[in-house]
Amino acid sequence: MPAIKEKGFSFTLEALISLTVLILIISIPIEENKSDLTKIYSIQKENDLIKVWIKEGKFNEQEIKKDFKKMFPFQKGEIEFEGKKIEVKGVKGKNIIKNSGFYYKNEKLNEISVKVFI
Amino acid sequence: MEWKNIINKGIIETDAVIAFFVVLLMVFLMINSLNFAVNKNQETKNLFYLKTKAIYFADSLVKNSNQEKPEKGIAVYNKEKKRVEENVIDLNLVEKIDEENFPELLKEIRIEFEEKEIRIGEKKGNCFEARRLVMMETGEKGVVFVYACN
Numbered sequence: 679m680p681a682i683k684e685k686g687f688s689f690t691l692e693a694l695i696s697l698t699v700l701i702l703i704i705s706i707p708i709e710e711n712k713s714d715l716t717k718i719y720s721i722q723k724e725n726d727l728i729k730v731w732i733k734e735g736k737f738n739e740q741e742i743k744k745d746f747k748k749m750f751p752f753q754k755g756e757i758e759f760e761g762k763k764i765e766v767k768g769v770k771g772k773n774i775i776k777n778s779g780f781y782y783k784n785e786k787l788n789e790i791s792v793k794v795f796i
Numbered sequence: 797m798e799w800k801n802i803i804n805k806g807i808i809e810t811d812a813v814i815a816f817f818v819v820l821l822m823v824f825l826m827i828n829s830l831n832f833a834v835n836k837n838q839e840t841k842n843l844f845y846l847k848t849k850a851i852y853f854a855d856s857l858v859k860n861s862n863q864e865k866p867e868k869g870i871a872v873y874n875k876e877k878k879r880v881e882e883n884v885i886d887l888n889l890v891e892k893i894d895e896e897n898f899p900e901l902l903k904e905i906r907i908e909f910e911e912k913e914i915r916i917g918e919k920k921g922n923c924f925e926a927r928r929l930v931m932m933e934t935g936e937k938g939v940v941f942v943y944a945c946n
Contacts, residue, residue, distance in 0.1 A: 704826050715847050719926070722855060726929040729883050733931055748939055749929055 716796060720775045723749040724792045728779035731790065735783075739764055750794055759790040771796040842946065846924040849901045850944035854926035857905070858883050858940060866892045867899065872933055883930045885938065890914055903945040909938025919943040 689697065727745055731737060737759060746755050746766045754768040760783075778791035860869025861880045866889040872881045890907060895917045904917040909932050923945040930938050 701822070701826070704830070715844070715851055719847075719851050722851070723928065726858075726883055730929050730931055730937060733884070734935075734937070745929060745937065749927065 717773075717775060720750075720794055720796055721777055724775065724777035724794060725779075727792055728777065728790055732779055732781045735781075737790075746792075754795040756793040757791070758793075760788055769795070843924070846901065846922070846944045846946060847926075849899075850924045850926035850942050853899070853902050853944065854928050854940060854942040857942060858885070858928045858930055861886065861889065863889070865897060866890070867894070867897050867902070867905075883928070885930050885932050885940070887933060890916075901944045901946070902942065904941075904943040906941040906943075907938055908941070909936045917943075919945050922946045 727749060730745070731742065739762075742757055742764055743766050746757065750766075750768065752769050754770040755766040757764040757766070773796045774793055775796055776791060776793045778789055780787055780789055782788070856868055857870055859871060859880070859882045861871045861873040862869040863873075869880075870885055870889040870893070872884040872886045873879075874881050885907065893905065893916050898917060902917075903923065904915065904919040906916075907914040907930075923943045926942045926944075928940045928942075930940050932938055
């Protein structure tokens with residue numbers, strides 16, 4: 679291999695700086711579209727569960743678990759009402775989305791809340 | 797420049813050739829990474845658009861009552877209370893849904909309740925499914941599935 683000649687391809691300091699800046703600008707990763715509908719969709723499904731359970735008025739533990747699984751097949755969840763706490767097994771995500779509703783039973787105002795771990 | 801010199805030394809110097817290829821490689825890598833990022837963003841956008849459509853169709857379906865265009869709403873309209881009963885499905889409206897009137901990207905609506913299943917349209921290609929828990933007029937619980945496909 680022939681020796682590299684003294685007189686070669688060289689950049690000036692300014693050129694090097696500008697090239698470095700150019701490379702840095704081009705290398706900046708393009709921001710992904712982070713708009714996520716998961717949260718709003720989960721809230722809608724939680725609302726559905728609460729509305730249907732209140733309309734039905736049964737509050738049967740097995741049915742509540744079954745309905746929750748229909749809406750959130752893989753997620754872990756917690757449902758609280760009338761002092762009871764029902765846990766539905768599943769994947770425990772980092773984010774918690776909680777929603778609640780109110781209903782009358784025996785002339786008493788009760789709260790029902792649904793928590794999903796996404 | 798003399799012919800002898802050109803023959804001995806060549807036209808382009810070795811270090812210039814190396815630098816040229818280094819720059820070429822860098823440009824290639826930059827264009828490649830830019831192309832990858834743009835494609836990835838496009839895929840995310842397409843999926844987001846599908847998701848948006850499916851989720852909004854499903855929401856419209858269970859919250860509205862539209863006698864003329866039931867594809868936009870199949871909830872029960874309570875004449876006494878003069879309001880739409882959200883999440884309560886009017887099966888008469890479901891029967892009226894015409895696949896031909898489906899909005900863009902909406903390909904299938906499926907309603908499952910008890911042991912029954914009502915299916916309108918057929919999903920094809922890449923789809924996103926949105927599901928909503930509902931009650932039938934008759935009191936049974938059910939699930940409405942909406943599919944938006946590319």
